[in-house]
Amino acid sequence: MQTITSNKKLEHHSIKWREYLELTKPRVVAMLLLTAVVGMCLSTQGALPVWTLVPALAGIGLMSGAAAAINHLVDRHIDAKMARTLRRPLPQGSLSPKRVLTFATALGLLGFVMLYAWVNPLTAWLTFASMVGYAVVYTMFLKRATPQNIVIGGLAGAAPPLLGWTAITNEIHGFAILLVMIVFTWTPPHFWALAVHREKDYARAKVPMLPVTHGSEFTKTCIFLYTVLLTVVCLLPYLVGMSGVLYLIGSTALNLVFLGYAWKLKYAPEKNTAYSMFTFSIWHLMLMFVILLVDHYL
Numbered sequence: 337m338q339t340i341t342s343n344k345k346l347e348h349h350s351i352k353w354r355e356y357l358e359l360t361k362p363r364v365v366a367m368l369l370l371t372a373v374v375g376m377c378l379s380t381q382g383a384l385p386v387w388t389l390v391p392a393l394a395g396i397g398l399m400s401g402a403a404a405a406i407n408h409l410v411d412r413h414i415d416a417k418m419a420r421t422l423r424r425p426l427p428q429g430s431l432s433p434k435r436v437l438t439f440a441t442a443l444g445l446l447g448f449v450m451l452y453a454w455v456n457p458l459t460a461w462l463t464f465a466s467m468v469g470y471a472v473v474y475t476m477f478l479k480r481a482t483p484q485n486i487v488i489g490g491l492a493g494a495a496p497p498l499l500g501w502t503a504i505t506n507e508i509h510g511f512a513i514l515l516v517m518i519v520f521t522w523t524p525p526h527f528w529a530l531a532v533h534r535e536k537d538y539a540r541a542k543v544p545m546l547p548v549t550h551g552s553e554f555t556k557t558c559i560f561l562y563t564v565l566l567t568v569v570c571l572l573p574y575l576v577g578m579s580g581v582l583y584l585i586g587s588t589a590l591n592l593v594f595l596g597y598a599w600k601l602k603y604a605p606e607k608n609t610a611y612s613m614f615t616f617s618i619w620h621l622m623l624m625f626v627i628l629l630v631d632h633y634l
């Protein structure tokens with residue numbers, strides 16, 4: 337009997353851990369950290385100091401996780417109306433809003449103190465600004481107000497390469513801004529492809545995403561134009577001498593495939609084209625940053 341009770345307790349405990357982890361959007365944070373690592377590596381020709389790298393990644397990861405948890409908290413009523421987000425811990429009632437707020441505050445504070453004390457105040461404040469940009473500016477205001485929400489809000493998610501760069505050098509460099517621009521121009525095709533696929537969800541929840549306010553045809557045109565812009569932006573690291581030929585070939589190949597998806601989505605869509613493009617967008621960004629890294633060290 338006692339064993340059954342303690343097993344239940346254990347099960348209860350482990351389920352809660354999984355739910356707290358889900359609040360932090362771990363796969364998104366993993367990608368943000370990859371872009372931050374690349375920012376760190378590209379900022380120097382030398383080896384990275386481990387005593388800066390570790391607290392920098394921990395601090396950026398914790399503050400991103402805190403921002404994601406606040407997004408879950410603020411959006412809990414919207415999330416309850418959409419099939420994709422209905423099973424999240426808050427709409428399901430498996431975590432209370434108060435607990436989520438405490439969790440997010442603890443994570444955010446811990447991350448900030450780590451960055452401030454062990455990295456540098458510049459990185460701590462820039463990460464804080466990104467956290468506010470996503471959790472407050474995007475989630476509380478822009479998301480509910482304008483179809484340009486993700487374009488402007490995308491700046492917060494694009495910041496980590498700069499955060500990685502400043503963590504190592506304590507200064508804002510033009511090359512770091514180029515990396516930010518890559519993620520910034522990648523965000524609209526990344527998200528709008530998903531929004532086209534999930535248009536009904538957003539309409540039901542009354543969130544003014546572009547396909548809801550301007551229709552899916554207009555959104556597909558915007559996706560295509562942003563993908564062209566992304567292709568041009570991705571040439572800049574080569575043109576300014578930040579990256580070499582390996583990067584040029586790799587990034588151009590990735591962008592040609594991405595453009596292929598955008599073209600197909602606009603002119604010859606099949607049932608799953610929008611979702612396939614969204615899935616590819618994640619591979620695209622991941623490989624783009626891996627190529628930047630390989631190019632830097634070869």
Ligand code: HEM
Nearest residue numbers: 363364367368371420486489490493494519523527530618
């Ligand atoms: C305003 C900016 C952004 C918006 C609105 C956005 C939106 C979304 C949404 C709604 C999903 C969930 C898809 C699903 O549940 O199937 C998603 C997934 C994802 N996003 Fe974004 N995104 C943004 C920026 C970013 C950035 C900057 C990164 C990383 C650098 C990123 C990386 C990812 C990854 C890795 C996934 C897959 C997560 C998973 O499989 O659980 N996103 N994005």
Ligand SMILES: CC(C)=CCC/C(C)=C/CC/C(C)=C/COP(=O)(O)OP(=O)(O)O
Nearest residue numbers: 364399400403404407463466467470492493
């Ligand atoms: C400190 C720092 C770098 C902060 C950035 C944090 C962060 C987690 C950015 C990711 C952007 C993202 C996943 C937006 C989706 O929100 P959504 O509400 O539109 O998507 P949802 O419906 O899936 O919740």
